[in-house]
Amino acid sequence: xxxxxxxxxxxxxxxxxxxxxxxxxxxxxxxxxxxxxxxxxxxxxxxxxxxxxxxxxxxxxxxxxxxxxxxxxxxxxxxxxxxxxxxxxxxxxxxxxxxxxxxxxxxxxxxxxxxxxxxxxxxxxxxxxxxxxxxxxxxxxxxxxxxxxxxxxxxxxxxxxxxxxxxxxxxxxxxxxxxxxxxxxxxxxxxxxxxxxxxxxxxxxxxxxxxxxxxxxxxxxxxxxxxxxxxxx
Ligand SMILES: *[C@@H]1O[C@H](CO)[C@@H](O)[C@H](O)[C@H]1NC(C)=O
Ligand SMILES: *[C@@H]1O[C@H](CO)[C@@H](O)[C@H](O)[C@H]1NC(C)=O
Ligand SMILES: *[C@@H]1O[C@H](CO)[C@@H](O)[C@H](O)[C@H]1NC(C)=O
Numbered sequence: 001x002x003x004x005x006x007x008x009x010x011x012x013x014x015x016x017x018x019x020x021x022x023x024x025x026x027x028x029x030x031x032x033x034x035x036x037x038x039x040x041x042x043x044x045x046x047x048x049x050x051x052x053x054x055x056x057x058x059x060x061x062x063x064x065x066x067x068x069x070x071x072x073x074x075x076x077x078x079x080x081x082x083x084x085x086x087x088x089x090x091x092x093x094x095x096x097x098x099x100x101x102x103x104x105x106x107x108x109x110x111x112x113x114x115x116x117x118x119x120x121x122x123x124x125x126x127x128x129x130x131x132x133x134x135x136x137x138x139x140x141x142x143x144x145x146x147x148x149x150x151x152x153x154x155x156x157x158x159x160x161x162x163x164x165x166x167x168x169x170x171x172x173x174x175x176x177x178x179x180x181x182x183x184x185x186x187x188x189x190x191x192x193x194x195x196x197x198x199x200x201x202x203x204x205x206x207x208x209x210x211x212x213x214x215x216x217x218x219x220x221x222x223x224x225x226x227x228x229x230x231x232x233x
Contacts, residue, residue, distance in 0.1 A: 023047070029064070034218040036211075040064035059085055059181075061113045062153070067183035068213065070099040072165065083180060087112050088151075090118040091178035101169045106161030107184050112140070112154050114167065117178040119149035122170050125177075127154050137166055139149035142193050150178075184212075185191040191215045 005050050024033035029050040037045035038060040039052030046052075050064025059069045060077040072143065074080045082090040114125050128137040142155030147197070156162075169177055191212045199210035203217035210217045210229065221230035 007220065022179040035064070035066070038068075061181045061183070062111065063147075063180055064114060067111055067113075067148065067181070069181040069183055069214075070107065071104045072182065074099075074101060083176065086179060086181070088115045088179045091176060092174050093176075094176050096172055098172060098173050099177065099180075101165045101180070103182075106163050108160070109140070109158045109162050109165075109182060110184045111157040112156055112183060113147070113179070113181040114152050114154065114177070115171065115177055116150050116152075117176040120154055122146065122150060124170040125152060126168045127180075128157060128166040128168070129158060130166075131144065131158070132161040132163050137164075200225075200230045202233075204230075209232045 002041065019202065024030070024047045026044050027037050029035050029037055029045050029047045033047075035050055037043075037050060037052065038057040039045050040055045040057055042057075043052060045064070052065055056062075056065035062068060062105045063065050070085070074084060077162075080097070080099065080130050081091075082092055110126060110127060114127065116122055116125060127140040129140065130137050140154050140156035142157050144155075147153055152210055167174060167177060167180055169175065189208050189210075191197050191199055191210050191214065197215060199208045199215060200217065200224045203210050203219065204222050205219040208217075209219060214228075216228040218232050221227070222231060226232040
């Protein structure tokens with residue numbers, strides 16, 4: 001009898017634990033609600049995986065809209081409004097438009113996203129980058145993931161400082177290119193626009209993870225530390 005009651009109480013405890021774990025404040029998601037949603041129109045996201053039924057907030061992409069797009073300026077061609085407006089329905093309809101983009105500061109690239117106007121173009125899309133003081137471009141060599149038949153994500157793992165980026169579809173032409181989102185998905189433990197800062201060692205968790213935007217510790221602080229970045233002892 002005591003055992004049955006004990007098991008029942010244990011079940012209750014587990015159930016309420018699961019219950020509390022599944023609830024996040026609106027606008028947050030993740031196992032401990034540590035991530036912020038980035039849905040269009042500030043809509044709430046799926047509390048488990050962060051996905052948005054209405055699409056991502058402008059400037060964000062990824063399955064959970066977790067990658068913040070970094071800025072670039074258009075080089076050698078100022079008539080690329082269709083590329084810089086971050087509107088996936090405005091595309092290049094001119095046959096031979098070269099696309100050279102200069103980044104606002106040298107960075108290491110992470111995941112990037114290319115959006116094209118028709119499925120056939122996805123087959124021939126390539127992303128290249130230039131490293132500071134090097135003339136030759138290199139093709140992004142990381143894995144590619146087709147998100148839909150007109151959207152492809154490419155991991156462009158570059159340890160070095162990337163200064164310039166080029167996209168091609170079918171060699172040189174970029175007809176049918178609609179959008180390019182570049183991100184610096186930082187490695188674990190880094191943050192900042194250029195992933196050049198380290199999360200505080202007093203962020204809780206094995207990897208001291210923090211928001212890659214502003215360094216707020218994602219899992220709270222080690223005992224004895226306070227503040228968003230756990231910098232107060
Ligand atoms: C994207 O461009 C289309 C066509 O110009 C326009 O109708 C639409 O409102 C734009 N969407 C956004 C979010 O700006
Ligand atoms: C993505 O789609 C294009 C066009 O259908 C195809 O050629 C390519 O192999 C696909 N890539 C991946 C990684 O699935
Ligand atoms: C840092 O970013 C996180 C989410 O990205 C946000 O919740 C937090 O308020 C920000 N903190 C500051 C100090 O801006």
